Amino acid sequence: MERAPMTEGGYLRLQEELKNLKTVERPAIIQAIAVAREHGDLSENAEYHAARERQSFTEGRIGELEDVISRAQIIDISKLDGDTAKFGAIVTVVDEETDEESTYQIVGEQEADIASGLISVAAPMARAVIGKTVGDSVEVSTPRGVKDYEIIKIKFM
Numbered sequence: 001m002e003r004a005p006m007t008e009g010g011y012l013r014l015q016e017e018l019k020n021l022k023t024v025e026r027p028a029i030i031q032a033i034a035v036a037r038e039h040g041d042l043s044e045n046a047e048y049h050a051a052r053e054r055q056s057f058t059e060g061r062i063g064e065l066e067d068v069i070s071r072a073q074i075i076d077i078s079k080l081d082g083d084t085a086k087f088g089a090i091v092t093v094v095d096e097e098t099d100e101e102s103t104y105q106i107v108g109e110q111e112a113d114i115a116s117g118l119i120s121v122a123a124p125m126a127r128a129v130i131g132k133t134v135g136d137s138v139e140v141s142t143p144r145g146v147k148d149y150e151i152i153k154i155k156f157m
Helices: 008-037 046-070 124-129
Strands: 004-006 072-074 090-095 101-107 118-120 137-142 145-155
Touching: 004 008, 008 046, 008 072, 046 072, 090 124, 101 124, 118 124, 124 137, 124 145
Parallel strands: 004 072, 101 118
Antiparallel strands: 090 101, 090 145, 137 145
């Protein structure tokens, strides 16, 4: 069984999502199915089919979350330091062509959120910077082609 590295914050968010699905969503779906059944013929009952589809999605997500939580390897990033990019590091890079700066924190796959600056340890940018230090140049394959970046800052929280 492959471990799923993640921060404590990511682990807690997954647990909260699982709790919400089990205690709020699941009972609401069961109630919606019961109400839809009262309307009679299920073969032409759109409310019933929509509730069953929502139930299927929710049960699938519950199974997925239980699996990830059971394989979680919580990494305490507050104890990490150094000058090399690794899991938990907050890395600032500059595009060597446009001089545009970007800052990312390298986190587990399940907690990645690019809009919040959290990138998966498996993302091309993370794979490129891991093991590198400030001043190193990295080449990253993006949907728009290969881009060159320079690491200008690495910090840990």
